[in-house]
Amino acid sequence: MSVTSKQPQVSQPRGWRRLWKSPSSQARWFWFVISGLLYAALLAWYYYAFKTQDDPEPFADPLRLFGIIAYVLVLITASYSLRRRFMRGLPGKVQNWLWMHTWLGIITILIAFLHENYARITHDYCRNLSCLTETYWATGALFALIFLVISGISGRLLDVWQTRVIAREASSNGVGIERSIEEQLRKLNYTVGRYSAGKSDEFKRACAEALESQGRTIYPDTDLAIHERADWQRVQPTLLEHARLERSLNRQKRARRVIQAWRTLHIFLACLALIIISYHSIMELLTNVLHIIAYPQ
Numbered sequence: 001m002s003v004t005s006k007q008p009q010v011s012q013p014r015g016w017r018r019l020w021k022s023p024s025s026q027a028r029w030f031w032f033v034i035s036g037l038l039y040a041a042l043l044a045w046y047y048y049a050f051k052t053q054d055d056p057e058p059f060a061d062p063l064r065l066f067g068i069i070a071y072v073l074v075l076i077t078a079s080y081s082l083r084r085r086f087m088r089g090l091p092g093k094v095q096n097w098l099w100m101h102t103w104l105g106i107i108t109i110l111i112a113f114l115h116e117n118y119a120r121i122t123h124d125y126c127r128n129l130s131c132l133t134e135t136y137w138a139t140g141a142l143f144a145l146i147f148l149v150i151s152g153i154s155g156r157l158l159d160v161w162q163t164r165v166i167a168r169e170a171s172s173n174g175v176g177i178e179r180s181i182e183e184q185l186r187k188l189n190y191t192v193g194r195y196s197a198g199k200s201d202e203f204k205r206a207c208a209e210a211l212e213s214q215g216r217t218i219y220p221d222t223d224l225a226i227h228e229r230a231d232w233q234r235v236q237p238t239l240l241e242h243a244r245l246e247r248s249l250n251r252q253k254r255a256r257r258v259i260q261a262w263r264t265l266h267i268f269l270a271c272l273a274l275i276i277i278s279y280h281s282i283m284e285l286l287t288n289v290l291h292i293i294a295y296p297q
Contacts, residue, residue, distance in 0.1 A: 027096035035103040039110055042066060046114045058115055058138070059288045067115035068289075071281040073108040074145070077101050078274060081267070102156065109149045112142055136283040137276055144273035151269050155262045162255040169255075173248040178256075181249045188242040195235040203228050207235065214243040 046066070049056050056063050080101035083090050090097075113121055120126055120139050132140035170177045175184050192211065196204045202224055209217045218239070224232055286293045 025093070025095050025099060027092075027099045031099045031103040035107045039107045042069070042111055042114060056117065058117060058119075059284070063115050063117060064284075064288065066111055067281070067284065070108050070111040070115055070145075071277065073104050073111065074274065074277055077105045077108065078270065081270070102152070105149055105152055109145050112145055116142055136280045136287075138280055138284075141273075141277045141280040144276045148266075148269050148273040151266050155266050158262055159259055162259050165255040166252050169248045169252050173245060175245060175248075178249060178252050181245050181252075185242060185245055185249070188238055188245070191238050192235060192242070195231055195238075199228055199231070200225055203232065206232070207239065210239040211242060214246050216243075 045062055049062050058064060058067060077100070080097045083092075083097045084094050116138070120131075120142060126132070126139060132143065166177070173181065175181050189211070192207050196207050206218075206224065218236065283293070
């Protein structure tokens, strides 16, 4: 006996159309201008120092001051993680803090180059790994900061790319994001179960394999009993819709896993870099600024 209940509405695939986009933020340009002005001022001071001093060194002003500024900027950029995960009561949207994190992070490495007088970058290259630990891990701190900034920039591009994948899927599948798809899949599974009720084992196996294969395995009518063929024709659109939504769900989950994997890696690199940079900065402050510790001969 065929099922005579009304079939669920099956959404048809349609051309991609953006249903939403992330709101723009004026903080993008605010922090870009602030960062640009700060770096331009320090760069002008850097060239002025070279005209008025004989071969400035990182342990003397103004290059020493550049190092202090770079370390302060590292701590400020790290505050984004505190705002995002722990101290959500701080003023401002997370998006605004992200732009601060991005632009200040970029100029931090440029200021660190000024502090080191571009050593290890344009001259005085490392010839072995022992150079990383010289002068309280100065070179190690510089390279750690470089890798951290590169990780942040590449990860930011990856984040934008995968977020667009999720947005495109949510806009084109006719249902939305993961939670909505999972709810719709439950409804479709329920509908398939109603069609399978009271049917032969062949009919149930055909439905199960169609669901598991995401629509790639669809039995022909001839494999089923004659009295079940009408219901098999009715259930096929539901099976195909289930397969289409499941593929969209898998693509969204894969994009989310990629984003989460990068963030985990970036946080690990950030913690490691912060330890190395803090060690170098604190030891330099105690040695060359506060003169609490004598510089090793």
